[in-house]
Amino acid sequence: MSQQQFENFTASSLYCEKCKTAMPVRERLLLILPDKELYDYLCTGCASSVGSREITAGEKLMAQRMAKRRPRRAAPAPAIQL
Numbered sequence: 001m002s003q004q005q006f007e008n009f010t011a012s013s014l015y016c017e018k019c020k021t022a023m024p025v026r027e028r029l030l031l032i033l034p035d036k037e038l039y040d041y042l043c044t045g046c047a048s049s050v051g052s053r054e055i056t057a058g059e060k061l062m063a064q065r066m067a068k069r070r071p072r073r074a075a076p077a078p079a080i081q082l
């Protein structure tokens, strides 16, 4: 269940309270810490913040590794263990 939430949260659209609908979001790097990075998600419609997220060094490494792997066909997304 938490995996489903994670997938929703990393989707490119998030619900915006101002626009009253799910809007495409822009990721903005807020803060870089030694062990994690803090991102802010801005609605592309009204530019208000619709969420934020912390990415730990471990998560970032995992994301980079998966990006490099580049699956050849549209297989189901690799499961992310939290």
Ligand SMILES: [Zn+2]
Binding pocket: 016, 017, 018, 019, 023, 043, 044, 045, 046, 047, 048
């Ligand atoms: Zn909006």
